[in-house]
Amino acid sequence: MSILSEYxxxxxxxxxFGRGMNAVGAAALGSLLGRDMAEASEPGGPLxxxxxxxxxxxxxxxxxxxxxMDLFDYKPKMDEFFGKDLPDSIRNGQxxxxxxxxxxxxxxxxxxxxxKQHGKSGMWVSEVLPWKSKMVDDMCFIRxxxxxxxxxxxxxxxxxxxNQVTGRACLGSWASYGLGSGNKDLxxxxxxxxQPRNTEQIQAISARLWNSGFLPGxxxxxxxxxxxxxxxxxxxPNGVTSAVRRRTLDTIKAxxxxxxxxxxxxxxxxxxxxxxxxxxMQSSVPELTDLSKEPASTKELYGPDIDKPGSxxxxxxxxxxxxxxGVRFTQIYHNNWDHHGNLAKRMPDQCADVDQPCYGLIxxxxxxxxxxxxxxxxxxxxxxxxxxxxxVSKSNYGRDHHPxxxxxxxAGGGAxxxxxxxxxDDFSYNIVKDPCHIHDFHATVLQLLGFNHERLTFKHxxxxxxxxxxxxxxxxxxxxx
Numbered sequence: 518m519s520i521l522s523e524y525x526x527x528x529x530x531x532x533x534f535g536r537g538m539n540a541v542g543a544a545a546l547g548s549l550l551g552r553d554m555a556e557a558s559e560p561g562g563p564l565x566x567x568x569x570x571x572x573x574x575x576x577x578x579x580x581x582x583x584x585x586m587d588l589f590d591y592k593p594k595m596d597e598f599f600g601k602d603l604p605d606s607i608r609n610g611q612x613x614x615x616x617x618x619x620x621x622x623x624x625x626x627x628x629x630x631x632x633k634q635h636g637k638s639g640m641w642v643s644e645v646l647p648w649k650s651k652m653v654d655d656m657c658f659i660r661x662x663x664x665x666x667x668x669x670x671x672x673x674x675x676x677x678x679x680n681q682v683t684g685r686a687c688l689g690s691w692a693s694y695g696l697g698s699g700n701k702d703l704x705x706x707x708x709x710x711x712q713p714r715n716t717e718q719i720q721a722i723s724a725r726l727w728n729s730g731f732l733p734g735x736x737x738x739x740x741x742x743x744x745x746x747x748x749x750x751x752x753x754p755n756g757v758t759s760a761v762r763r764r765t766l767d768t769i770k771a772x773x774x775x776x777x778x779x780x781x782x783x784x785x786x787x788x789x790x791x792x793x794x795x796x797x798m799q800s801s802v803p804e805l806t807d808l809s810k811e812p813a814s815t816k817e818l819y820g821p822d823i824d825k826p827g828s829x830x831x832x833x834x835x836x837x838x839x840x841x842x843g844v845r846f847t848q849i850y851h852n853n854w855d856h857h858g859n860l861a862k863r864m865p866d867q868c869a870d871v872d873q874p875c876y877g878l879i880x881x882x883x884x885x886x887x888x889x890x891x892x893x894x895x896x897x898x899x900x901x902x903x904x905x906x907x908x909v910s911k912s913n914y915g916r917d918h919h920p921x922x923x924x925x926x927x928a929g930g931g932a933x934x935x936x937x938x939x940x941x942d943d944f945s946y947n948i949v950k951d952p953c954h955i956h957d958f959h960a961t962v963l964q965l966l967g968f969n970h971e972r973l974t975f976k977h978x979x980x981x982x983x984x985x986x987x988x989x990x991x992x993x994x995x996x997x998x
Contacts, residue, residue: 564695569894569967570931570998573699574692575836576848577875579867580720581855584901584916585924586945587628587864590905591641594943595627595903599911603904607944614667616857617906617917625944626905626914629861638935645868648876654881655888657996658934660938661948663741664899664920664955664984672898677726679959679984686730686975688959689846691984693729693736694975695968699843702801704794706737706846707839711829713853722850731977734787736930738848739837747806751795759799766792772859774977805838818877822870829911830874837881854897857906857916878974879928892930892965899923903944922948926959931965933998958991964992 536703541915543873586592603623617623631642635905636653649656666672671681678685686694708727713719727738741747756761770789779834808816808824811834822828827853827891836847851871856863900923902914922941928934940950960970963984970990 542937544566547572564973566969566972567967569965570890571593571929572890572916573840573844574689574846574892574894574930574962575840575967576674576689576847576876577833577871577896578673578850579854579871579895579897580722580852581669581825582672582897582899582901582918582923583867584856584860584864585660585922585941586901587630588639588643588646588859588868588905588944589641589658589926590922590925590941591632591643592627592903592943592945595625598628600624600909603944607942607946609947611921612667614918617904618900620906623902623949625903626909626916629912629914630864636935640924640935640937640938645865646843646872649871652876652879652928653741653796654935655883656937657927657936657994658924658940659926659938659958659996660922660924660951661950662896662900662923662925662955662958663948663952666899666922667918669835669898669918673720673726675955676896677896678730679956683725684728684730686736686739686964686982687727687734687781688984689727689738689848690732690736690892691731691963691973692774692846692966694732695963695973696845698964699845700801702794703805703839703842703844703897704798704845706736706738708740708848708850709832709835710740710849711832711849711870712743712827713829713851713867713870715853715863717853717863718857719779719852719884720854722852726850727848731982732975734784735790737798737977738846741806743831746875747802748795748798751798751802753799762796766796775852780881801842805842806835807981808838815881818872818873818880820877821910822874829870829931830877833874833878833884834881837878837887840882841885841887850899856901856916860915861913872979880927886928890930890933892962893895894925894962895927896925897923900945902920921946927996931998933996936996937978938993938995951995953993954990956988957993959984959991960990960997965997970997978995 603625624969630645632641632643635642635650636656640653640658642650664675665679666675674683675681676689689706698705710722726903729737773785773789816823819830819834823829825831832849836849854867882891900919903918906915906917938951939953942949963970968984
């Protein structure tokens with residue numbers, strides 16, 4: 518028996534039903550699912566469990582872990598603890614990283630930045646974020662995020678995929694899988710990696726973070742680059758016309774369809790659809806990436822870096838353009854938030870990169886009537902320690918990784934504006950009220966998109982896999998309108 522014949526005769530049950538060879542079984546399955554299907558609502562398709570508040574997401578990930586007590590978590594009592602050792606009762610035997618585990622002391626380092634309360638919500642915001650201070654009543658703050666991961670690689674994976682082990686489907690892929698396409702000429706999930714002005718301590722960012730894992734390959738993120746060639750290999754080589762490319766793709770499609778009829782592997786259909794998507798993007802991407810037609814008033818919202826390809830400002834305006842064209846999930850990564858040292862120089866640079874552009878995005882979405890159904894997320898993979906890495910200084914210092922508490926914010930898309938959720942102790946070290954685990958956060962985001970996180974599943978290796986895993990997770994209802 519040939520290898521191909523053996524494969525066909527030992528096909529899996531999923532392949533058997535997927536090839537339409539048992540209409541009776543399909544009909545019986547349909548009757549069993551009738552109740553669930555009846556709960557689905559348009560326009561998202563049969564995977565939606567109830568009417569969504571958000572139709573799309575723009576997720577801004579600050580790679581490295583922003584320091585919560587230098588940005589959003591105001592701790593005035595720390596001034597009197599300057600240079601004193603962090604009490605053992607506060608640290609309580611917490612695991613340390615290799616960067617500070619050898620320190621003889623853990624001296625408390627208050628923030629050097631001034632804080633003020635803003636808006637009707639009274640949210641405390643650092644002086645290094647003057648633009649965000651203007652819109653706190655549009656934002657929903659979570660000051661009690663926490664995670665088990667203390668190092669970057671597992672922590673970023675955890676935040677993006679709900680698991681510290683790489684290879685799982687990320688949040689963007691789940692959104693693509695559940696919501697489906699909003700524009701046949703663009704991917705459902707797009708990734709942009711913005712270039713920070715300060716590159717003192719860059720963390721690794723790779724496609725593993727936007728991989729679809731066990732979900733079909735079409736739900737992986739498509740990375741857009743800055744410059745005149747946003748997507749590699751999408752343009753025709755010299756001497757190849759669109760007509761030649763079309764005939765080539767038609768021939769490849771016919772061969773793939775023939776192979777699928779024999780083998781029944783769904784990834785063959787994924788390959789076909791991605792070839793077709795790439796062909797359509799040859800027309801849609803040049804128009805998308807041409808910012809020359811954006812009004813000057815719009816560009817001014819995003820700040821002085823707007824015309825620098827690859828900058829955070831340029832990337833976030835691209836995210837808005839993607840959102841208004843039906844892209845379901847846009848992820849922007851901004852690097853260099855790993856402030857082990859020289860925070861006094863690096864923090865202002867980082868905030869200058871993202872502060873006004875974030876303000877511009879929220880105002881732009883508002884003006885276009887898109888904020889109500891566009892969920893904007895901002896945050897990192899963990900927080901920073903109140904104690905200094907190295908010596909203490911009034912003017913400059915560094916902070917180590919801290920998983921026990923950190924701050925994230927959301928805006929639009931059904932997130933409750935002006936909400937402040939969670940509290941930490943005077944050291945911004947432990948949560949004292951309303952903790953929010955990563956799985957709780959994911960469950961809440963899925964709820965805003967119209968999904969019950971326990972029912973948005975995909976069968977893999979005999980298990981109903983889901984973003985929030987198997988341990989209990991709850992939707993934080995206080996964060997939702």
